[in-house]
Amino acid sequence: MTDNHLIAFTRGVPPVESFPIKRLEECAQAVLERDGNRLLQYGKAAGYEPLRERLTAQYSVSKGQIIVGSGSLQLLDTLVRVSLQPQDYVFLEQPTYDRVLTIFRRSGTQLEGINLHNGLLDMTQLEEKLRSGLRPRYFYLIPDFQNPSGAVMPLAARRKLIELSKTYGFYLIEDGPYRDLRYHGQALPSLFELAPERVIYMSSYSKLISPGLRVGFMLLPPELVESVRKFAEDTYINASYLNQAIAYEFIQRGWLAENLEQLKALYRPRLDTLLQTLEAEFFGRADWVKPAGGFFVGLNLGAGYCVPNPSALQAAGLALSDSRGFFIQGGEQFIRLPFCALTPEQLQEGVRRLSRAIFS
Ligand SMILES: Cc1ncc(COP(=O)(O)O)c(C=O)c1O
Secondary structure, X not given: OOOOOOEEEOOOOOOHHHOOHHHHHHHHHHHHHHHHHHHOOOOOXXXXXXXXXXXXXXXXXXXXXXXXXXXXXXXXXXXXXXXXXXXXXXXXXXXXXXXXXXXXXXXXXXXXXXXXXXXXXXXXXXXXHHHOOOOEEEEEEXXXXXXXXXOOOOHHHHHHHHHHHHHHOOEEEEEOOOOOOEOOOOOXXXXXXXXXXXXXXXXXXXXOOOHHHXXXXXXXXXXXXXXXXXXXXXXXXXXXXXXXXXXXXXXXXXXXXXXXXXXXXXXXXXXXXXXXXXXXXXXXXXXXXXXXXXXXXXXXXXXXXXXXXXXXXXXXXXXXXXXXXXXXXXXXXXXXEEOOOOOHHHHHHHHHHXXXXXXX
C-alpha cells in the first residue's frame, strides 16, 4: 500500500533491491585471499593498478592519465582545488547537478549557466557569451541522461561544443555516470570519444554496481595529472584499494555486464510508468524531456503554476528536492523526479499526488 506513506522524490539513489550483495561478498573474499597484503596497506594515490589498467584499455588512454578516487565527485573537487582561481570562469548547463554546483561555488570562481530548453543546450546563448569575451576554463556537462533534466545531448550539439572548445580553448568536463543505463534506443558517441584531447571524462560505478563502494574515476589531460595526483596523495593518500579491487573483480568476472542488464530490466518499467503517468496528469500543463535512460525526469511547470511549498508537500505525502539547488539563478518552476528507487505503483501514486497538489 502506498496510500499513507510518504513518497520521496528526493534522492537519485539506486534501490536496495539492486545491490548485488552475494556477488560482492564473493568478490571481497576472493580479493582478500589473493591480494590481502596489498589491499590492506596504503597505496599510490592514482589507484589500484589492475583497475587502472582495465580503464586504460577501455578508454584508450595512457595509464598515467587515469585517477581512481572515492567516487567521481571527490576527483572533481580535487581538480577544482588544484586548477581554478577565483578569477576563472566555469560554464555549466542550467539546470545541473546540485552537488557539482556546490563544489564550483566553493572554489569562488565565476559561474555562468547556459540554459537547457526542452533538454537542448542554448547554443545561441553560449556563443554570445564566448563572443562577448568570456573565456571559461571548463564547461561541465552531463550529456547522457542529465541530472536533473534527463536530457541527452544530440550528436550535432556534441560536435558543435567540441568545435567551440577548440576555437575558444576550454576543456569540456564530461560526467558520465548514467551513460550505460540506457533502457531504449542507441547510444550516441560520448564527447570523450569524439575529442579525447578536449575532454576531461569522469564516471563511476556508483550507479552501475553500488554507491557504497565509492569507486569513481577521472581521465585527465597530461598537464593536469601530476597536480591532481599530488593533491590527492597529500590529502588522503589513496582511496580504498579494497573497494577498487572488489569492483575490479566484479568486472573481471563478467558480472558488471550482467548487472547492467538486471538494472535495465528493473528500471525500464519504472521509467515507462513515470512517463505514462506524467502524460495522463501533466499534459499541457508542464514540459519534460522523455528520457530513454538514467535516473531522472525533470518537469518545467507551465506559466502560472508553482511548485507546492513544503507544508503543502507534506500534506500531500510527498517530498521533493529544493529545485533552486540545480540552478545558478531561478528554478522555482522546476521539479526533479528520480524514478529508479520507487516502484511503478509508488511512481503512479506520487505523480497523482503531485498533480493534485499543484493543480487543485
Ligand atoms: C551527474 C552526477 N555526477 C556524479 C555523481 C556522484 O558520483 P560518485 O558517487 O561517483 O561520486 C552523481 C550522483 O548522483 C551524479 O548524478
